[in-house]
Amino acid sequence: MLAIILILFLSGCTLLGQSSKKATEEEPAKPPETSELSGKVKVAYLLNADQFMRDYGKLLQTKYPQVTFEVIPLPSLRQADYESTLKKLIEENEVDLVYPLTSFQYLAANNELYELNPLIKRDNFDLSHLYPPVIGKLQQLGGDIKLYGLAPTFLMKGLYYNKDLFDKYAVPYPKDNMTWMDVLALSRTFNAKAAADHVVGLSIGDPSLYQLVRNIANSEGLSEFDASGRFAISTKEWMSLWDFVVEQIRSRNIVMEGEKQIGATLEQTVNAFRQGSSAMTISNNVMVRELFQAGASFDWAVVTEPVNKNFPGESDSFVLTDVFSIYAKSKQVDLAWELLKFLHSDDGTALLQQQNNYVLTSHTPYVKEVRGRDVNAFYKLQLKKTIPDRVPPSFYAQLDAPSTAEIADMVKGNKSIADAIQALEKKGNEILQAFAAK
Numbered sequence: 406m407l408a409i410i411l412i413l414f415l416s417g418c419t420l421l422g423q424s425s426k427k428a429t430e431e432e433p434a435k436p437p438e439t440s441e442l443s444g445k446v447k448v449a450y451l452l453n454a455d456q457f458m459r460d461y462g463k464l465l466q467t468k469y470p471q472v473t474f475e476v477i478p479l480p481s482l483r484q485a486d487y488e489s490t491l492k493k494l495i496e497e498n499e500v501d502l503v504y505p506l507t508s509f510q511y512l513a514a515n516n517e518l519y520e521l522n523p524l525i526k527r528d529n530f531d532l533s534h535l536y537p538p539v540i541g542k543l544q545q546l547g548g549d550i551k552l553y554g555l556a557p558t559f560l561m562k563g564l565y566y567n568k569d570l571f572d573k574y575a576v577p578y579p580k581d582n583m584t585w586m587d588v589l590a591l592s593r594t595f596n597a598k599a600a601a602d603h604v605v606g607l608s609i610g611d612p613s614l615y616q617l618v619r620n621i622a623n624s625e626g627l628s629e630f631d632a633s634g635r636f637a638i639s640t641k642e643w644m645s646l647w648d649f650v651v652e653q654i655r656s657r658n659i660v661m662e663g664e665k666q667i668g669a670t671l672e673q674t675v676n677a678f679r680q681g682s683s684a685m686t687i688s689n690n691v692m693v694r695e696l697f698q699a700g701a702s703f704d705w706a707v708v709t710e711p712v713n714k715n716f717p718g719e720s721d722s723f724v725l726t727d728v729f730s731i732y733a734k735s736k737q738v739d740l741a742w743e744l745l746k747f748l749h750s751d752d753g754t755a756l757l758q759q760q761n762n763y764v765l766t767s768h769t770p771y772v773k774e775v776r777g778r779d780v781n782a783f784y785k786l787q788l789k790k791t792i793p794d795r796v797p798p799s800f801y802a803q804l805d806a807p808s809t810a811e812i813a814d815m816v817k818g819n820k821s822i823a824d825a826i827q828a829l830e831k832k833g834n835e836i837l838q839a840f841a842a843k
Contacts, residue, residue, distance in 0.1 A: 443471035444740050447500040449491075449732075450476050460727075461748070464756050468747050472740070482506065483802050492517060501735040502744070509546045509554060509728055518553040519731035524742050525552070535749060538788035539767040542723050545791070554730035557748045557757060558764045560689045561783040562620075562710040562722045564588060565696075569703040570684045574598045579685065581709040581785060582717040585621055588685065592658050595684045608683035610662045610676075610692075614816075615808035617661070618650050620687075623721055624713050629833075630796070636833035639826050647815075647822050654816050662686075687711070689724070690783050693775050694763040709782045720786040797840045800833075807832045 450457045454476035462474050477498045480490045488511045495503060495517060505512050512518050525532065532540060539559050540552070547553045566579050576594050579587075592606030599606075611617045619629070627646065631637040638647075653659045662677050677683035678692075679699045686692070687710055696705060710722060729748065731741045747753045754768040765772050765783055773781045811829040814820040820828075 442469045447475045448502045449500045450504045501737040501741045503730045513547045513553040521552045536767045541788040554728045556725040556728045560724040563707040563782045566685045584714045585711040605660045607685045608660045608677040614812045719789040721789040
Protein backbone atom coordinates (compact mmCIF):
# COMPACT_ATOMS: atom_id res chain seq x y z
CA MET A 406 0.00 0.00 0.00
CA LEU A 407 1.12 3.56 -0.66
CA ALA A 408 0.72 4.23 3.04
CA ILE A 409 3.69 1.95 3.70
CA ILE A 410 5.90 3.72 1.17
CA LEU A 411 5.09 7.13 2.55
CA ILE A 412 5.66 6.27 6.12
CA LEU A 413 9.04 4.53 5.67
CA PHE A 414 10.62 7.82 5.03
CA LEU A 415 9.29 9.72 8.01
CA SER A 416 9.08 8.46 11.53
CA GLY A 417 8.73 11.43 13.85
CA CYS A 418 5.62 12.61 15.69
CA THR A 419 5.06 16.12 17.21
CA LEU A 420 6.66 18.54 19.57
CA LEU A 421 3.56 20.65 19.51
CA GLY A 422 0.51 19.75 21.56
CA GLN A 423 0.57 18.68 25.19
CA SER A 424 -1.99 16.63 27.09
CA SER A 425 -5.48 18.04 26.94
CA LYS A 426 -9.02 17.37 27.91
CA LYS A 427 -10.46 14.46 25.99
CA ALA A 428 -13.15 14.45 23.38
CA THR A 429 -15.47 12.11 25.26
CA GLU A 430 -15.75 11.30 28.95
CA GLU A 431 -19.03 9.42 29.39
CA GLU A 432 -20.16 6.18 27.82
CA PRO A 433 -22.33 7.09 24.80
CA ALA A 434 -25.81 5.73 24.37
CA LYS A 435 -25.94 2.58 22.27
CA PRO A 436 -27.60 3.19 18.89
CA PRO A 437 -30.70 1.21 17.98
CA GLU A 438 -30.09 -2.18 16.36
CA THR A 439 -30.26 -2.05 12.57
CA SER A 440 -30.25 -4.93 10.14
CA GLU A 441 -28.04 -3.09 7.70
CA LEU A 442 -25.95 0.05 8.04
CA SER A 443 -26.17 2.77 5.44
CA GLY A 444 -25.01 6.33 4.98
CA LYS A 445 -22.12 8.41 3.71
CA VAL A 446 -18.83 8.51 5.59
CA LYS A 447 -16.32 11.29 5.00
CA VAL A 448 -12.74 10.02 5.12
CA ALA A 449 -9.53 12.08 5.25
CA TYR A 450 -7.13 9.76 3.44
CA LEU A 451 -3.94 9.90 1.38
CA LEU A 452 -4.22 10.84 -2.31
CA ASN A 453 -7.72 10.26 -3.63
CA ALA A 454 -10.89 8.18 -3.53
CA ASP A 455 -9.48 5.47 -5.82
CA GLN A 456 -6.61 4.92 -3.39
CA PHE A 457 -8.96 4.55 -0.42
CA MET A 458 -11.35 2.25 -2.25
CA ARG A 459 -8.48 -0.05 -3.30
CA ASP A 460 -6.99 -0.13 0.18
CA TYR A 461 -10.08 -0.28 2.39
CA GLY A 462 -13.30 1.00 0.81
CA LYS A 463 -14.24 -2.08 -1.22
CA LEU A 464 -13.33 -4.33 1.69
CA LEU A 465 -15.67 -2.40 3.99
CA GLN A 466 -18.46 -2.46 1.42
CA THR A 467 -18.40 -6.26 1.33
CA LYS A 468 -19.89 -6.03 4.83
CA TYR A 469 -21.83 -2.78 4.42
CA PRO A 470 -22.76 -2.34 0.73
CA GLN A 471 -25.10 0.56 1.53
CA VAL A 472 -22.28 2.67 2.98
CA THR A 473 -20.66 5.16 0.61
CA PHE A 474 -17.48 7.17 1.04
CA GLU A 475 -16.46 10.72 0.32
CA VAL A 476 -12.67 10.96 0.40
CA ILE A 477 -10.88 14.20 1.25
CA PRO A 478 -7.19 13.93 0.25
CA LEU A 479 -4.62 14.66 2.94
CA PRO A 480 -2.18 17.57 2.47
CA SER A 481 1.42 16.93 1.48
CA LEU A 482 3.60 15.65 4.31
CA ARG A 483 6.47 17.83 3.12
CA GLN A 484 4.83 21.17 3.73
CA ALA A 485 6.12 22.96 6.81
CA ASP A 486 2.65 23.75 8.19
CA TYR A 487 1.33 20.22 7.66
CA GLU A 488 -0.33 19.82 11.04
CA SER A 489 -2.23 23.08 11.06
CA THR A 490 -3.28 22.45 7.46
CA LEU A 491 -4.48 18.95 8.35
CA LYS A 492 -6.40 20.25 11.37
CA LYS A 493 -8.11 22.89 9.22
CA LEU A 494 -8.95 20.31 6.53
CA ILE A 495 -10.54 17.98 9.08
CA GLU A 496 -12.59 20.73 10.69
CA GLU A 497 -13.74 22.48 7.53
CA ASN A 498 -14.78 19.23 5.83
CA GLU A 499 -16.37 17.79 8.97
CA VAL A 500 -14.85 14.38 8.28
CA ASP A 501 -15.84 11.20 10.07
CA LEU A 502 -12.79 8.94 9.71
CA VAL A 503 -9.25 10.31 9.86
CA TYR A 504 -6.06 8.64 8.63
CA PRO A 505 -3.59 10.65 10.75
CA LEU A 506 -0.24 9.34 9.42
CA THR A 507 2.46 11.04 11.52
CA SER A 508 0.06 13.48 13.24
CA PHE A 509 -1.76 11.09 15.53
CA GLN A 510 -0.14 12.61 18.65
CA TYR A 511 -0.87 16.14 17.58
CA LEU A 512 -4.51 15.49 16.73
CA ALA A 513 -5.15 13.54 19.94
CA ALA A 514 -3.52 16.24 22.07
CA ASN A 515 -5.56 18.95 20.36
CA ASN A 516 -8.98 17.40 20.91
CA GLU A 517 -9.46 16.43 17.27
CA LEU A 518 -9.95 12.69 17.82
CA TYR A 519 -12.82 10.84 19.48
CA GLU A 520 -11.88 8.73 22.48
CA LEU A 521 -12.78 5.11 21.68
CA ASN A 522 -12.77 3.67 25.21
CA PRO A 523 -16.44 4.48 25.93
CA LEU A 524 -17.46 2.83 22.66
CA ILE A 525 -15.26 -0.18 23.42
CA LYS A 526 -16.90 -0.54 26.84
CA ARG A 527 -20.42 -0.01 25.53
CA ASP A 528 -20.12 -2.67 22.82
CA ASN A 529 -17.94 -5.08 24.81
CA PHE A 530 -15.37 -4.86 22.00
CA ASP A 531 -12.67 -7.40 22.86
CA LEU A 532 -9.20 -5.84 22.69
CA SER A 533 -7.56 -9.11 23.70
CA HIS A 534 -7.72 -10.22 20.05
CA LEU A 535 -5.49 -7.30 19.02
CA TYR A 536 -1.69 -7.51 19.17
CA PRO A 537 -0.62 -5.95 22.53
CA PRO A 538 2.33 -3.93 21.13
CA VAL A 539 0.00 -2.24 18.63
CA ILE A 540 -2.47 -1.28 21.35
CA GLY A 541 0.42 -0.16 23.55
CA LYS A 542 1.89 1.97 20.78
CA LEU A 543 -1.47 3.65 20.17
CA GLN A 544 -1.74 4.40 23.88
CA GLN A 545 1.81 5.81 23.94
CA LEU A 546 1.10 8.07 20.98
CA GLY A 547 -2.23 9.16 22.44
CA GLY A 548 -0.50 10.35 25.58
CA ASP A 549 -2.19 8.07 28.11
CA ILE A 550 -3.94 4.71 28.41
CA LYS A 551 -6.90 5.89 26.36
CA LEU A 552 -7.34 4.97 22.70
CA TYR A 553 -7.95 7.49 19.94
CA GLY A 554 -7.59 5.13 17.01
CA LEU A 555 -7.06 1.55 15.91
CA ALA A 556 -4.57 0.09 13.43
CA PRO A 557 -5.47 -3.04 11.40
CA THR A 558 -1.87 -3.52 10.26
CA PHE A 559 1.63 -2.55 11.34
CA LEU A 560 5.24 -2.61 10.18
CA MET A 561 8.03 -4.35 12.07
CA LYS A 562 11.72 -4.82 11.35
CA GLY A 563 13.68 -8.03 11.18
CA LEU A 564 17.17 -9.28 10.33
CA TYR A 565 17.01 -11.12 7.01
CA TYR A 566 19.79 -13.51 6.04
CA ASN A 567 20.80 -15.47 2.96
CA LYS A 568 20.97 -19.07 4.13
CA ASP A 569 22.83 -20.18 1.01
CA LEU A 570 25.68 -17.74 1.67
CA PHE A 571 25.88 -18.71 5.34
CA ASP A 572 26.14 -22.35 4.31
CA LYS A 573 28.69 -21.66 1.58
CA TYR A 574 31.07 -19.79 3.91
CA ALA A 575 30.34 -22.01 6.96
CA VAL A 576 29.14 -19.14 9.12
CA PRO A 577 26.55 -19.83 11.87
CA TYR A 578 23.07 -18.52 11.12
CA PRO A 579 21.85 -15.38 12.90
CA LYS A 580 19.55 -15.91 15.90
CA ASP A 581 16.72 -14.04 17.53
CA ASN A 582 17.59 -11.31 20.03
CA MET A 583 21.08 -10.55 18.71
CA THR A 584 22.58 -7.15 19.50
CA TRP A 585 24.09 -4.80 16.95
CA MET A 586 27.52 -5.95 18.13
CA ASP A 587 26.55 -9.56 17.41
CA VAL A 588 25.31 -8.71 13.92
CA LEU A 589 28.38 -6.68 13.07
CA ALA A 590 30.63 -9.49 14.27
CA LEU A 591 28.91 -11.76 11.71
CA SER A 592 29.36 -9.09 9.07
CA ARG A 593 33.10 -8.91 9.78
CA THR A 594 33.31 -12.68 9.42
CA PHE A 595 31.74 -12.50 5.99
CA ASN A 596 33.91 -9.62 4.90
CA ALA A 597 36.99 -11.62 5.84
CA LYS A 598 35.85 -14.81 4.08
CA ALA A 599 33.96 -13.54 1.04
CA ALA A 600 35.56 -10.25 -0.04
CA ALA A 601 37.15 -11.88 -3.08
CA ASP A 602 33.69 -13.02 -4.21
CA HIS A 603 32.26 -9.48 -3.89
CA VAL A 604 29.91 -10.55 -1.11
CA VAL A 605 29.30 -8.13 1.77
CA GLY A 606 28.25 -9.12 5.25
CA LEU A 607 25.57 -6.50 5.94
CA SER A 608 23.79 -4.12 3.60
CA ILE A 609 21.24 -1.62 4.84
CA GLY A 610 18.42 -0.15 2.79
CA ASP A 611 17.47 2.70 5.13
CA PRO A 612 16.58 5.95 3.33
CA SER A 613 19.74 7.60 4.69
CA LEU A 614 22.72 7.08 6.95
CA TYR A 615 21.10 9.34 9.49
CA GLN A 616 18.08 7.05 9.61
CA LEU A 617 20.42 4.11 10.23
CA VAL A 618 22.11 5.98 13.09
CA ARG A 619 18.70 6.82 14.54
CA ASN A 620 17.73 3.15 14.43
CA ILE A 621 20.89 2.04 16.22
CA ALA A 622 20.49 4.83 18.78
CA ASN A 623 16.90 3.81 19.39
CA SER A 624 17.89 0.22 20.09
CA GLU A 625 20.46 1.53 22.60
CA GLY A 626 17.94 3.80 24.32
CA LEU A 627 19.39 7.10 23.07
CA SER A 628 17.04 9.99 22.33
CA GLU A 629 17.84 12.77 19.88
CA PHE A 630 16.21 15.30 22.21
CA ASP A 631 17.07 16.36 25.75
CA ALA A 632 14.55 17.03 28.52
CA SER A 633 13.91 20.55 27.25
CA GLY A 634 13.13 19.35 23.72
CA ARG A 635 16.43 20.55 22.26
CA PHE A 636 17.96 18.51 19.41
CA ALA A 637 20.99 17.02 21.18
CA ILE A 638 23.10 14.57 19.16
CA SER A 639 26.53 15.68 20.43
CA THR A 640 26.39 14.21 23.94
CA LYS A 641 29.15 11.86 25.06
CA GLU A 642 26.96 8.83 24.33
CA TRP A 643 25.96 10.13 20.92
CA MET A 644 29.54 10.97 19.93
CA SER A 645 30.61 7.42 20.80
CA LEU A 646 27.85 6.17 18.53
CA TRP A 647 28.86 8.50 15.69
CA ASP A 648 32.51 7.36 15.96
CA PHE A 649 31.42 3.74 15.89
CA VAL A 650 29.04 4.01 12.92
CA VAL A 651 31.43 6.06 10.79
CA GLU A 652 34.13 3.45 11.33
CA GLN A 653 31.73 0.66 10.39
CA ILE A 654 30.86 2.48 7.15
CA ARG A 655 34.46 3.29 6.26
CA SER A 656 35.51 -0.32 6.80
CA ARG A 657 32.52 -1.56 4.77
CA ASN A 658 31.26 -3.56 7.72
CA ILE A 659 27.97 -1.80 6.94
CA VAL A 660 27.20 -1.05 3.31
CA MET A 661 24.36 1.33 2.51
CA GLU A 662 22.40 0.19 -0.50
CA GLY A 663 22.56 2.86 -3.20
CA GLU A 664 23.78 5.47 -0.73
CA LYS A 665 24.60 8.45 -2.94
CA GLN A 666 26.01 10.60 -0.14
CA ILE A 667 29.01 8.31 0.28
CA GLY A 668 30.45 9.40 -3.04
CA ALA A 669 33.67 7.64 -3.95
CA THR A 670 34.22 6.23 -0.48
CA LEU A 671 32.10 3.13 -1.02
CA GLU A 672 31.05 1.06 -3.97
CA GLN A 673 27.42 1.91 -4.66
CA THR A 674 25.13 -1.06 -4.22
CA VAL A 675 21.48 -1.32 -5.14
CA ASN A 676 19.27 -4.10 -3.83
CA ALA A 677 22.34 -6.03 -2.72
CA PHE A 678 20.46 -8.47 -0.52
CA ARG A 679 17.74 -9.16 -3.09
CA GLN A 680 20.43 -9.80 -5.70
CA GLY A 681 22.22 -12.31 -3.45
CA SER A 682 25.41 -10.29 -2.97
CA SER A 683 24.80 -9.45 0.69
CA ALA A 684 24.57 -11.99 3.50
CA MET A 685 22.27 -9.93 5.75
CA THR A 686 20.03 -6.92 5.74
CA ILE A 687 17.77 -5.22 8.26
CA SER A 688 14.41 -4.19 6.90
CA ASN A 689 10.74 -4.24 7.75
CA ASN A 690 8.24 -6.84 6.62
CA VAL A 691 7.80 -5.14 3.23
CA MET A 692 11.02 -6.93 2.29
CA VAL A 693 9.12 -10.23 2.33
CA ARG A 694 6.96 -9.03 -0.54
CA GLU A 695 9.95 -7.60 -2.39
CA LEU A 696 11.86 -10.87 -2.19
CA PHE A 697 8.95 -12.83 -3.63
CA GLN A 698 8.24 -10.25 -6.32
CA ALA A 699 11.91 -10.12 -7.29
CA GLY A 700 11.97 -13.92 -7.60
CA ALA A 701 14.92 -14.26 -5.23
CA SER A 702 16.85 -17.37 -6.25
CA PHE A 703 18.36 -18.08 -2.84
CA ASP A 704 17.02 -19.53 0.38
CA TRP A 705 16.40 -16.91 3.04
CA ALA A 706 15.00 -16.54 6.55
CA VAL A 707 14.31 -13.75 9.05
CA VAL A 708 14.96 -13.37 12.78
CA THR A 709 14.26 -10.49 15.14
CA GLU A 710 15.93 -7.14 14.55
CA PRO A 711 18.98 -6.21 16.67
CA VAL A 712 18.01 -5.49 20.28
CA ASN A 713 19.42 -3.80 23.36
CA LYS A 714 21.37 -6.36 25.38
CA ASN A 715 19.77 -5.08 28.58
CA PHE A 716 16.24 -5.42 27.18
CA PRO A 717 16.52 -8.27 24.67
CA GLY A 718 12.79 -8.89 24.37
CA GLU A 719 11.79 -5.31 23.59
CA SER A 720 11.65 -3.02 20.58
CA ASP A 721 10.35 0.40 19.65
CA SER A 722 10.36 -0.33 15.92
CA PHE A 723 6.63 -0.97 15.66
CA VAL A 724 5.39 1.47 13.03
CA LEU A 725 1.66 2.07 12.76
CA THR A 726 1.08 3.23 9.22
CA ASP A 727 -2.60 2.48 8.85
CA VAL A 728 -4.19 4.09 11.89
CA PHE A 729 -7.84 5.07 11.63
CA SER A 730 -9.43 7.53 14.06
CA ILE A 731 -12.84 9.12 14.39
CA TYR A 732 -13.06 12.92 14.23
CA ALA A 733 -14.11 14.28 17.63
CA LYS A 734 -17.02 16.23 16.12
CA SER A 735 -18.12 13.61 13.60
CA LYS A 736 -21.86 13.44 12.95
CA GLN A 737 -21.48 9.75 12.12
CA VAL A 738 -19.64 8.42 15.18
CA ASP A 739 -21.62 5.18 15.43
CA LEU A 740 -21.35 4.40 11.73
CA ALA A 741 -17.61 5.17 11.70
CA TRP A 742 -17.16 2.98 14.79
CA GLU A 743 -18.95 0.05 13.16
CA LEU A 744 -16.53 0.30 10.23
CA LEU A 745 -13.55 0.30 12.60
CA LYS A 746 -14.90 -2.71 14.46
CA PHE A 747 -15.30 -4.63 11.22
CA LEU A 748 -11.74 -3.81 10.13
CA HIS A 749 -10.57 -5.32 13.42
CA SER A 750 -12.81 -8.37 13.40
CA ASP A 751 -12.23 -11.98 12.35
CA ASP A 752 -14.01 -11.44 9.03
CA GLY A 753 -12.39 -8.09 8.31
CA THR A 754 -8.92 -9.45 9.06
CA ALA A 755 -9.52 -12.46 6.80
CA LEU A 756 -10.54 -10.17 3.94
CA LEU A 757 -7.53 -7.91 4.56
CA GLN A 758 -5.17 -10.90 4.42
CA GLN A 759 -6.82 -12.13 1.22
CA GLN A 760 -6.40 -8.70 -0.32
CA ASN A 761 -2.75 -8.43 0.71
CA ASN A 762 -1.16 -11.55 2.13
CA TYR A 763 2.10 -9.72 2.90
CA VAL A 764 0.74 -7.40 5.61
CA LEU A 765 1.16 -7.97 9.33
CA THR A 766 -2.29 -7.84 10.87
CA SER A 767 -2.89 -6.64 14.41
CA HIS A 768 -5.88 -8.97 14.86
CA THR A 769 -5.54 -12.67 15.54
CA PRO A 770 -4.70 -14.98 13.93
CA TYR A 771 -1.36 -13.25 13.46
CA VAL A 772 0.53 -13.75 10.23
CA LYS A 773 3.16 -16.37 11.11
CA GLU A 774 3.84 -17.62 7.59
CA VAL A 775 3.87 -16.10 4.10
CA ARG A 776 3.97 -18.49 1.15
CA GLY A 777 5.73 -21.10 3.23
CA ARG A 778 8.22 -18.72 4.86
CA ASP A 779 8.27 -18.34 8.63
CA VAL A 780 7.75 -14.69 9.56
CA ASN A 781 7.02 -15.26 13.23
CA ALA A 782 10.04 -13.06 14.09
CA PHE A 783 7.93 -9.95 13.49
CA TYR A 784 5.68 -10.90 16.41
CA LYS A 785 8.33 -11.99 18.92
CA LEU A 786 9.35 -8.68 20.50
CA GLN A 787 7.28 -6.65 22.93
CA LEU A 788 6.85 -2.90 22.91
CA LYS A 789 9.52 -0.91 24.71
CA LYS A 790 7.94 1.35 27.33
CA THR A 791 9.07 4.79 26.22
CA ILE A 792 7.61 8.24 25.77
CA PRO A 793 7.81 9.00 22.02
CA ASP A 794 9.79 12.07 21.00
CA ARG A 795 7.39 14.81 20.01
CA VAL A 796 8.64 16.50 16.87
CA PRO A 797 6.84 18.06 13.90
CA PRO A 798 6.20 15.55 11.08
CA SER A 799 8.23 17.52 8.55
CA PHE A 800 11.25 17.86 10.86
CA TYR A 801 13.07 14.87 9.40
CA ALA A 802 12.18 15.84 5.85
CA GLN A 803 13.82 19.22 6.40
CA LEU A 804 16.79 17.61 8.15
CA ASP A 805 17.36 15.16 5.29
CA ALA A 806 19.52 17.35 3.03
CA PRO A 807 21.80 18.80 5.75
CA SER A 808 22.25 15.38 7.43
CA THR A 809 23.15 13.82 4.08
CA ALA A 810 25.77 16.51 3.43
CA GLU A 811 27.30 16.47 6.90
CA ILE A 812 27.49 12.68 7.16
CA ALA A 813 29.06 12.44 3.71
CA ASP A 814 31.74 14.90 4.81
CA MET A 815 32.36 12.83 7.95
CA VAL A 816 32.71 9.54 6.12
CA LYS A 817 34.95 10.98 3.40
CA GLY A 818 37.10 12.81 5.96
CA ASN A 819 36.30 16.29 4.66
CA LYS A 820 35.19 17.26 8.16
CA SER A 821 35.92 15.98 11.61
CA ILE A 822 33.07 14.04 13.17
CA ALA A 823 32.78 16.65 15.95
CA ASP A 824 32.53 19.58 13.51
CA ALA A 825 30.00 17.83 11.29
CA ILE A 826 27.78 16.85 14.23
CA GLN A 827 27.89 20.33 15.71
CA ALA A 828 26.79 21.76 12.38
CA LEU A 829 23.99 19.21 12.05
CA GLU A 830 22.83 19.76 15.62
CA LYS A 831 22.72 23.50 15.03
CA LYS A 832 20.67 23.04 11.87
CA GLY A 833 18.24 20.72 13.65
CA ASN A 834 17.63 23.27 16.39
CA GLU A 835 17.13 26.02 13.83
CA ILE A 836 14.40 23.90 12.23
CA LEU A 837 12.73 23.37 15.60
CA GLN A 838 12.94 27.09 16.41
CA ALA A 839 11.31 27.93 13.08
CA PHE A 840 8.41 25.62 13.96
CA ALA A 841 8.09 27.15 17.44
CA ALA A 842 7.96 30.67 15.98
CA LYS A 843 4.87 29.89 13.89
